[in-house]
Amino acid sequence: MKRRSTVVAIVSGKGGVGKSVTxxxxxxxxxxxxxxxxxxxxxxxQGACGILLNETPLASVLDLALGRVELDDVLHPTRSGFTLVQAVAEPGQADGHHEALYRTLDWLLKELRHTHTFVLIDAPAGTEGPVRWALDRAQLGLLVIVGEPTAIADAYRLCKLLWQRAPHYPLGCVVNFADTEAEARSVADRFAELTHHFLHHQPMYLGWVPFSVQVRQSVHRQQPAVQSPGPVRNAFQRLAEALVRGVVEQPASCLTS
Incomplete structure (x- = not known):
C-alpha cells in the first residue's frame, strides 16, 4: 500500500539559528x-536553500503563479536526488503577488504530495504570513531552537501564536549548536518548562545537532554537512529516523484564517 505523504514545516522564532541548514x-x-x-x-x-545547495532552479513558484512557466520548470532535481522548489528567486518579487503566490503554493503542495513521501517546507523565521501558511499545511511543525535568551524568547512567541490558535497542533523541537547531548537536553527541558508553565503545552523533543566546524565549512562549500561522516551526519540520521517512525497526522491549524 502506498504510504501517505508527510508535510513538515521547519520554523524558528528568529534568524541565525540554523533553520535552513537544518x-x-x-x-x-x-x-x-x-x-x-x-x-x-x-x-x-531571500530564500537560502538554493544557496546552501549551490543549486539554481530554472523558475520559481511565483513564475508559475504568473503563468510564465510550466510545473516541470519549477521542480528542480538536485544532485542529491531530492526536489528543490523555491517560492521566489529574488527579494521583492513577491510584492503585490501574495494572493496568487499562496493560491499556487496550495496547488503545488497537493502535486508534491502525490509524488513525494516527504515535503519539507523551509519557512522564514518569525511569525509572518509564509510561516503561518507553512504550519497550516503541515502535519508537523519542526521548531529549531538554540540556547540563547533572545532566540528562546522569539521561539516562545511563535509557540504562543501557534497553540493559541491550534491547541493540539503537534510541534517538535530540535536543539541546534549544542556542545553535548546533555546541554541540548537541558535547553529543550528549560524551553518545555517555559511553554508548559505559560501555554500549558510543550514541544516534543526530537533531537539535537552538535556545534561543529564541519557545518560551517559545509556552508562555505555550499553542500550539506551530512555528505561527510561524523557527529553531524549521525545527528540528522537520528532525526530523520524519528520522523519516518513517528510523524503525527493532524488537520490544518487555521493560522491563516
Missing part, C-alpha cells in the same frame, strides 16, 4: 534513506 541536511538525509523528498523554500524574501 532543512537542507534533513532533506539530504531522508533522500539517502530512500525517501522521495521535496524541499520547498517558502521564504518570500
Amino acid at each position: 532543512a537542507v541536511n534533513l532533506a539530504e538525509t531522508l533522500a539517502v534513506m530512500g525517501e522521495r523528498v521535496a524541499l520547498l523554500d517558502a521564504d518570500f524574501g
Whole structure:
C-alpha cells in the first residue's frame, strides 16, 4: 500500500539559528534513506536553500503563479536526488503577488504530495504570513531552537501564536549548536518548562545537532554537512529516523484564517 505523504514545516522564532541548514541536511538525509523528498523554500524574501545547495532552479513558484512557466520548470532535481522548489528567486518579487503566490503554493503542495513521501517546507523565521501558511499545511511543525535568551524568547512567541490558535497542533523541537547531548537536553527541558508553565503545552523533543566546524565549512562549500561522516551526519540520521517512525497526522491549524 502506498504510504501517505508527510508535510513538515521547519520554523524558528528568529534568524541565525540554523533553520535552513537544518532543512537542507534533513532533506539530504531522508533522500539517502530512500525517501522521495521535496524541499520547498517558502521564504518570500531571500530564500537560502538554493544557496546552501549551490543549486539554481530554472523558475520559481511565483513564475508559475504568473503563468510564465510550466510545473516541470519549477521542480528542480538536485544532485542529491531530492526536489528543490523555491517560492521566489529574488527579494521583492513577491510584492503585490501574495494572493496568487499562496493560491499556487496550495496547488503545488497537493502535486508534491502525490509524488513525494516527504515535503519539507523551509519557512522564514518569525511569525509572518509564509510561516503561518507553512504550519497550516503541515502535519508537523519542526521548531529549531538554540540556547540563547533572545532566540528562546522569539521561539516562545511563535509557540504562543501557534497553540493559541491550534491547541493540539503537534510541534517538535530540535536543539541546534549544542556542545553535548546533555546541554541540548537541558535547553529543550528549560524551553518545555517555559511553554508548559505559560501555554500549558510543550514541544516534543526530537533531537539535537552538535556545534561543529564541519557545518560551517559545509556552508562555505555550499553542500550539506551530512555528505561527510561524523557527529553531524549521525545527528540528522537520528532525526530523520524519528520522523519516518513517528510523524503525527493532524488537520490544518487555521493560522491563516
